[in-house]
Amino acid sequence: MSEPPQYQILPLNTSVHHRTDFDCGEPQLDRYFREQASQDIKRKVAGCWVLVSRDSPKSVMGFYTLSTEVVDMKQLGDADPDVAKRLPRYPRLGAVLLGRLAVAKTAQKQGLGELLLFDAMHRTLNAQIPAALMITDPKDGKAAAFYRKYGFRPLNPERLFITAQQLQVILGKRD
Ligand SMILES: CC(C)(COP(=O)(O)OP(=O)(O)OC[C@H]1O[C@@H](n2cnc3c(N)ncnc32)[C@H](O)[C@@H]1OP(=O)(O)O)[C@@H](O)C(=O)NCCC(=O)NCCS
Structure with a gap:
C-alpha cells in the first residue's frame, strides 16, 4: 500500500524517531510507546511502525503495533457462525493482534488513524507467515x-x- 507522498510509515528506529514527546491523549498508550515498545521489538514480542512526515522525519505523528495470537475456533463459531463456516475446522487459527494504535493529539482528525489502520491491515494480509x-x-x-x-x-x-x-475485500476496494 502506498501512503500519501508527504508521509512515511516505517519500523520504529529508536536512534532516529523521537519517543519522549509523543502525546496521543491516552497516558497508558504514550507510556507504552515511550518506554516499552522498543523492548517489545528487541524481544520479538511485537513489531512497531511509526508514521512520520517527510518534512520532519524524526517527529512521530502516530504508531501501531502488531504481534501474533491464536483464536479459538469455538469462540469464533459462537460469535459468528457464518464466518466460522467459511474457515477450516481447526481447533485454533493464527491471528495478528493489532495491539496498539494511536495518533498524536496535534495530528488527530486528519485521516491519519485511518491511514495507520489500513497500513496495519495491509501488513497483516501480506505477512510472509499467513494469518486467517x-x-x-x-x-x-x-x-x-x-x-x-x-x-x-x-x-x-x-x-x-x-x-x-x-x-482482502476492503483493501481491494481501496487500492
Ligand atoms: C482513535 C484514533 C487513533 C483516531 O485517529 P484519527 O487520526 O483522529 O482518526 P481519523 O482522522 O483517521 O478518522 C478516521 C475515521 O474514524 C472516526 N474516528 C476517529 N476517532 C474516533 C473515535 N474515537 N471513535 C469513533 N470514530 C472515530 C473519524 O470520525 C473518521 O471517520 P469519518 O471519516 O467518517 O469522519 C485517535 O483519536 C487516537 O490516537 N486516540 C487516542 C488513542 C486511542 O484511543 N486509540 C484507539 C485504539 S486503542
Missing part, C-alpha cells in the same frame, strides 16, 4: 467504534476481529 484473522482489543467504546467503522466485529466482549478474506 486480525484482532484487536479496543480500550473503550470510542476505540471500538473506530474499528467497527472499518469492518471489525465482536469476537467476545473485549475483542474485535476481521478475517483475512474481509481484509
Whole structure:
C-alpha cells in the first residue's frame, strides 16, 4: 500500500524517531510507546511502525503495533457462525493482534488513524507467515467504534476481529 507522498510509515528506529514527546491523549498508550515498545521489538514480542512526515522525519505523528495470537475456533463459531463456516475446522487459527494504535493529539482528525489502520491491515494480509484473522482489543467504546467503522466485529466482549478474506475485500476496494 502506498501512503500519501508527504508521509512515511516505517519500523520504529529508536536512534532516529523521537519517543519522549509523543502525546496521543491516552497516558497508558504514550507510556507504552515511550518506554516499552522498543523492548517489545528487541524481544520479538511485537513489531512497531511509526508514521512520520517527510518534512520532519524524526517527529512521530502516530504508531501501531502488531504481534501474533491464536483464536479459538469455538469462540469464533459462537460469535459468528457464518464466518466460522467459511474457515477450516481447526481447533485454533493464527491471528495478528493489532495491539496498539494511536495518533498524536496535534495530528488527530486528519485521516491519519485511518491511514495507520489500513497500513496495519495491509501488513497483516501480506505477512510472509499467513494469518486467517486480525484482532484487536479496543480500550473503550470510542476505540471500538473506530474499528467497527472499518469492518471489525465482536469476537467476545473485549475483542474485535476481521478475517483475512474481509481484509482482502476492503483493501481491494481501496487500492
Ligand atoms: C482513535 C484514533 C487513533 C483516531 O485517529 P484519527 O487520526 O483522529 O482518526 P481519523 O482522522 O483517521 O478518522 C478516521 C475515521 O474514524 C472516526 N474516528 C476517529 N476517532 C474516533 C473515535 N474515537 N471513535 C469513533 N470514530 C472515530 C473519524 O470520525 C473518521 O471517520 P469519518 O471519516 O467518517 O469522519 C485517535 O483519536 C487516537 O490516537 N486516540 C487516542 C488513542 C486511542 O484511543 N486509540 C484507539 C485504539 S486503542
